[in-house]
Amino acid sequence: MEKTFVMIKTDGVERGLIGEIIGRIEKKGFKITKAKLFQPSRELVENHYIEHKEKPFFQELVEYIIKGPVMAMEVEGETVVETMRIMIGDKDPKKAQPGTIRGDFAYSLTQNIIHGSDSIESAERELKLWFS
Ligand code: CDP
Ligand code: MG
Numbered sequence: 668m669e670k671t672f673v674m675i676k677t678d679g680v681e682r683g684l685i686g687e688i689i690g691r692i693e694k695k696g697f698k699i700t701k702a703k704l705f706q707p708s709r710e711l712v713e714n715h716y717i718e719h720k721e722k723p724f725f726q727e728l729v730e731y732i733i734k735g736p737v738m739a740m741e742v743e744g745e746t747v748v749e750t751m752r753i754m755i756g757d758k759d760p761k762k763a764q765p766g767t768i769r770g771d772f773a774y775s776l777t778q779n780i781i782h783g784s785d786s787i788e789s790a791e792r793e794l795k796l797w798f799s
Pocket of ligand 2: 785
C-alpha cells in the first residue's frame with residue numbers, strides 16, 4: 668500500500684488544527700500508521716528541506732519549523748501521495764482552493780500549516796528521515 672509523509676507544521680499545531688486535519692485524513696479513508704508530536708532539530712529540518720537550501724526563504728522556513736512541536740505522520744492509502752497533495756492545496760494561500768486544508772486555514776506563504784510529500788520518491792526519503 669502506498670505511503671506518504673505528512674507534517675502539521677508549528678502554526679497548525681499552535682492554532683489547534685491537529686484534530687481538524689487528522690479528521691479530514693481519516694474521513695477520506697486514509698490510515699495514519701505512525702504519528703509523532705515533537706520539536707524537530709535544525710539538522711533534521713535542514714535535511715528535510717535540502718532541495719530549497721539555496722532559496723532566499725530557506726532560513727526563515729527552517730526557523731519556523733523548529734520553533735515548536737510539529738506533528739509528523741505516516742499516512743497510508745491508495746494513491747495517497749497525490750491525493751494528500753490535492754487535499755493540502757497550493758502553498759500560496761491566495762491560490763489555495765476553498766475545501767483544501769491551506770485554502771480553508773492558511774493566510775501566509777511560509778506559515779502554511781501543513782507539508783505533504785510531492786512524489787513517491789520524496790515520501791520514501793522523508794519517511795526514512797523522520798521515522799528512523
Ligand atoms: O510545501 P510545498 O511542497 O507545497 O511547497 P514548496 O515549494 O516545496 O516549498 C516548501 C515550503 O517552503 C512551503 O510550504 C512554504 O512553507 C515555504 N515557502 C516559502 O516560505 N516561500 C516561498 N516563496 C516558497 C515556499
Ligand atoms: Mg515541496
